[in-house]
Amino acid sequence: MDTVQHVFKGTFVHSTKRGDMEVLENHILATDMKGKILFLEDAQSQARLAQKWGFDDSKIEELGKNEFFMPGMVDTHIHAPQYSFIGTGMERPLLEWLQYTTFPTENIYSDVEVAKTLYNSVVRRTLKNGTTTACYFGTIHTDASIVLADIASQYGQRAFIGKVCMDTNDVYPKYVESTEESIKETTRFIEALKKKKYDRVKPIVTPRFAVSCSEKLLSDLGQLAEENQLHIQSHISESLAEIDEVLRLFPDYKNYTEVYGRNKLLTHKTVMAHGCYLSNEELLVFKEKGAALSHCPNSNISLCSGHLDVRNVLKHKVKLGLGTALSIDHIVGNFQVNKEFDALRINLEALNSPFEVFSDISKEEMVQRFLFLGDDRNITAVYVAGRRVMPLPSNA
Numbered sequence: 001m002d003t004v005q006h007v008f009k010g011t012f013v014h015s016t017k018r019g020d021m022e023v024l025e026n027h028i029l030a031t032d033m034k035g036k037i038l039f040l041e042d043a044q045s046q047a048r049l050a051q052k053w054g055f056d057d058s059k060i061e062e063l064g065k066n067e068f069f070m071p072g073m074v075d076t077h078i079h080a081p082q083y084s085f086i087g088t089g090m091e092r093p094l095l096e097w098l099q100y101t102t103f104p105t106e107n108i109y110s111d112v113e114v115a116k117t118l119y120n121s122v123v124r125r126t127l128k129n130g131t132t133t134a135c136y137f138g139t140i141h142t143d144a145s146i147v148l149a150d151i152a153s154q155y156g157q158r159a160f161i162g163k164v165c166m167d168t169n170d171v172y173p174k175y176v177e178s179t180e181e182s183i184k185e186t187t188r189f190i191e192a193l194k195k196k197k198y199d200r201v202k203p204i205v206t207p208r209f210a211v212s213c214s215e216k217l218l219s220d221l222g223q224l225a226e227e228n229q230l231h232i233q234s235h236i237s238e239s240l241a242e243i244d245e246v247l248r249l250f251p252d253y254k255n256y257t258e259v260y261g262r263n264k265l266l267t268h269k270t271v272m273a274h275g276c277y278l279s280n281e282e283l284l285v286f287k288e289k290g291a292a293l294s295h296c297p298n299s300n301i302s303l304c305s306g307h308l309d310v311r312n313v314l315k316h317k318v319k320l321g322l323g324t325a326l327s328i329d330h331i332v333g334n335f336q337v338n339k340e341f342d343a344l345r346i347n348l349e350a351l352n353s354p355f356e357v358f359s360d361i362s363k364e365e366m367v368q369r370f371l372f373l374g375d376d377r378n379i380t381a382v383y384v385a386g387r388r389v390m391p392l393p394s395n396a
């Protein structure tokens with residue numbers, strides 16, 4: 001039986017630790033039949049590698065001069081149902097936006113047929129844009145959230161899926177669950193996903209945020225996450241009005257971070273979105289617990305919520321990702337041997353590329369040009385664990 005699934009030759013760009021980007025020109029990378037990286041070496045060793053791993057020249061896919069591979073992108077915070085109103089409704093601040101735009105839209109996902117159509121678009125669109133891992137918020141509806149998990153798995157996306165929990169909603173009371181229902185349905189959701197035995201899709205415990213959860217719900221969800229050793233996601237300190245509301249609702253806690261911390265919701269598997277107004281004292285708690293922050297600048301600017309001082313977060317050695325940092329860095333994130341090959345093939349001269357390449361540019365300039373000007377038209381193939389998931393076959 002073959003041991004090698006793919007062999008690629010060309011330029012590979014990745015980073016093995018924060019801050020350092022490595023550009024590996026004229027290299028050769030192979031994956032095994034399970035999509036793990038077997039080697040990434042200088043192409044001068046091609047003959048030796050071919051002999052060792054048993055492949056010949058015909059197996060090698062060679063990249064063009066203006067092409068490179070980079071690791072797949074990880075989106076650590078994405079609300080799948082909100083894709084239906086993307087780019088609109090940003091004239092209100094956070095809490096009003098939730099009341100008038102978000103909750104009424106999310107409520108529509110009680111209909112699984114709606115969920116099937118929209119979640120299908122979300123997963124296809126994010127994959128096409130190079131998101132090989134997504135950490136999704138669904139809605140409070142268990143069946144619709146299972147649909148999202150099914151679709152992510154079917155298209156081959158690596159994903160965490162959260163059935164949203166909220167037992168408090170005075171501003172839009174149609175969209176709420178009782179505390180018991182929220183726990184019962186989260187348990188049903190976790191069990192359903194376990195039974196499906198997906199390769200790369202997992203449940204994540206998802207209290208929406210402290211404003212929409214009672215202390216009992218937060219504490220029960222913390223317990224559930226601990227018992228099942230699950231990831232956790234929520235929002236924290238995104239806007240000043242939100243923080244005021246949390247301090248009003250939880251007078252016995254000294255700050256927002258403590259509301260989650262005392263209820264076992266801050267662990268090394270936690271991703272909290274936004275965090276614009278976290279104090280240094282709270283950042284130290286994040287560091288101590290190993291919890292991560294997901295930076296969402298687009299949302300923060302669109303809703304005029306605030307800004308995250310990224311340098312201060314990094315100074316406190318808190319894990320930080322974009323919209324990202326999911327404690328899966330032992331599996332993906334770069335092209336080290338034994339990691340799974342989640343990758344984007346980038347072509348600066350792809351059909352309909354949004355820019356031209358007029359003369360020879362360095363490999364570093366190639367990466368810059370893609371990062372600053374490129375888009376999905378330059379992503380000519382997307383791989384998750386060695387499987388090519390984009391472009392889809394024409395009949396899909």
Ligand code: GUN
Pocket residue numbers: 079094098102208209235238299
């Ligand atoms: N806080 C609670 N829910 C949400 C949401 O859906 N989006 C944002 N940006 N913040 C939230």
